[in-house]
Amino acid sequence: MNSRAASLSAEFLDIDLLARLPSLELQAKFLVTGFLAGLHRSPFHGSSVEFKEHRDYQPGDELRSVDWKVYARTDRLHIRLRDDETNLTASLLLDRSASMDYRSHRALMTKWDYTRSLAAAFLLFLQRQRDATALGFIGAGLEEFMPGSARPSHYHRLMAALHRPAAVAASAIPEALAVAADRVRHRSIVLIFSDFYADPAALAPALKRLRYQDCEVICFHILDPMELDFDFEEPVRLREQETSALLTLSPDLIRDEYRRRVTDHRKALEEQIRQLDGDCILLRTDKPPLSALGAYLARRNARL
């Protein structure tokens, strides 16, 4: 991931502002713009294959891809496109389980809203990159999967699909990923947005299968700060969103062990994905998700 770009963007990218933006489109533009503002200062390096066509320069494009001869003739910046670039497909798998519809007092949006904003940003970004984009929702299984396409109409269809709310039931991530593995295009980049309330070992078969299909897997582990820190002060009566089960407990009594379990789970998940040459990025809903786009871009360039 391009951490430098992310940190520079953070200077003017604010999670408060992101949360106040009224529509997914604006949120997506906000994120992409913020991300690209830092990206200009940080060149990405890609590989060069056979030329296919020119397109207009977009912020974020590599300067080495600029066709300087055309610039000399026309005084306009054009990018030399290669075949592979136009064939790259990114598949976004969004966990819309009930647990994603959680927002604590420390967060400004629910995990689902956060995921949607991030997914919209990805859609916008990918559309500008002219990458094909697929979208799927993870629920009790793979609820809906829209295959990849780079057409503008497809982009709008996907953006419309993001407006659906979170589900009211638990999700079955391993099963959903197993189904998605059959649906995603080979040699694509698979972006999974979830809180990953599942045993990392149970995810392994589906993730391996994706890897066998030569897919790059990037997991965005989206958690509310309260889920990470468990900073309840008073005894609480908790209701699980996925099952409506109740549990009365003392946060002081279990906080340390809870944190340790969360950390262990994260490490196990990261290790599981790292073994498959993927990335697992923790995103807190009280921080802007700048690292997400950077991670994708790094993977994309590495694949090209």
Add this chain to the structure above:
Amino acid sequence: MIRLAFAGFLAGGLALAVPVLLHFLAKRPVGETPFPSFFFLHATAARKQTRNRLRKWLVLFLRCLVLAALVLAFAMPYIPRLTDIPAEARVILVDDSFSMTARPYVASLRRQALDCLAQTAPDRPTLAALVSSRIRWSGPNFSASGDDLKNWFLAETRPEGASSFDGALRQADARLRTTNARVKRIILITDRQALPWKSLRWSEPLSPGVTLEIVTPFAFDRELRNAAVSSVRCAEAEASAAGGARELELTVEGDNFAELPMTGELAAVLGRGEAARRSVTLPPKSRSSFPLRLNGIAPPPPGGEPVAGKVELRVPDELAADNSAFFSVNPETPSRVLATPAPATADFIGLALNPDPGRENVRFTPFDEHTAVADLRGARLLILRADTLVTPGLAERLDQALADGARVLAVCGRGNSTQSAWLARHGVKVNGAAAVKTRRLEVIDFDHPVFAKFADVRVGSLFDLLFFHSPVLTLPDNAQVAAAFGSDEPCFAELPAGQGTLFVLATGLDRGDTNWVANASFLPFLRELVAYCRTDVDSAALVRAEPGVRPITLPGLLAVTNQTDQGVIPCAGEAFTPPVAGNYLCAFRDGRRQVVSVNRPPAESNPTLFGRDVDAARLAWKGPAPAQTVAGVTAADPGAEEGRRFARLLLALALVCALGELALSSRTVI
């Protein structure tokens, strides 16, 4: 059974309801807080909550324990001591005077005492005491064990000396006053001696509720048949032959208190052997005197070993304890008297102090202005003769000696201006010119130690003495006149001067001044004056000392040994208290050795019956009965200290529990 000193504080136990109510009405979380998933909570919370539930109950228990401990600490629980048992409390006083060893009833009295002590029980606590010259208690507290008291009685009883019941009864009364027993009894086990009752204060009754019961466990229809050695005096016997050795002679006085004459032997025992023996017959109801010469035993020379022994009266009486008396003859240390140089004429002072050139009764030496002050201070008496020229140097020496505690006799003649000037410095005015007529003594203070023995008509009268030219003395207010010619004409007086004493004699000691110097009373006067000036202990007084009553103080005392059993007697400084009658060999720092003879008081030997004369009811409380004390603990009750100790423990427990509660409650919820 545990009792509470302040049971009212138990009402504070209602506070226990507070933590219980708080426990059950504990603030529960209001409403439900959504949480994404219990994925991480189920495994954690299930185990923790079980532990938490246990902690929660433990916290409740600790809170209740804190409050209970505080309530109990204020209520002050204690295990009631025996004084607190309300059934009956007894104080048993056992007469332990030597008259209790009389053969007809010693066994009966001991059995009765043991029976009384054996009746001790937890509901009948008992405190016992042996009453003789001193009171020995069985312990500080009442006891519930009859066996302990019996063992104590058998080990401690040692009939000795005389007894007085007043102190014992008052102390027993005070002990019973601190108890809450419904019945409080003093049981006095004694023989029929009248002496112990002599000093009883009948006008001061016992405390309310305390009854006195006198136990004389035998029907005694006749007086005790008893004889006793009442005194032993030692004197030097006349030589048995011309030029023979000096020998000691004892004068033994014996009493026969019985109605019948008593015949037996009188023996003097020195060490382990008899030194003398003779047959005696004691007439009924009378005192007899018997000489007993110790053949071959001479008075100890100065610096020699003292002679000490015991006189035994071997007669068939019924009380043997008083049939012996201890005696001792200690080597005399010659008194040291210094006098200014004698005149050329007869030295009547020297003759009076040392009448026999062969014996040195008094070390009589002259002194003057060149004599060291230490020598003057060490002398028993300094005599300033009438015609001595008191030079400034001599006056200074005399003043220094007086300041250091010396005793000076100033003999005032017809005219000695230097002496008058020196006496004037001590407030004594001597008017020699006024002394012209012949006078006689008119007032003599026979209570003064110097003249005490002159009260005996056998000594001879001092009122016949003539004084021809006695000066007129004017004395300061602090002077004590022992003999006077008239109301305002002192003849012999003493007054304090510095640390010492100044004696003033208003007559010269020559034939021209008085005929006293040729009178037989002059020698005893000087001897008594010298004896009065002694500072060490009169051994004769020690012979009369009663065992176990009060300490005997001997200047320079180093160690004391009982000659009978060779036991070492502990000394407190320069004093020791003889526990029993006997001869006590005292060693002094200057190397001297002296025997102090301690004998039982003779009065206890007289078996006068008291019989029906003593009415124990006379000591009973006659006034209105005060309100009964209900509270459990009194200041003197040992249970009070027990209660305080319990309270401290409970407070410590409360503190520990509070700390535990703090440690647990911070980790425990709902």
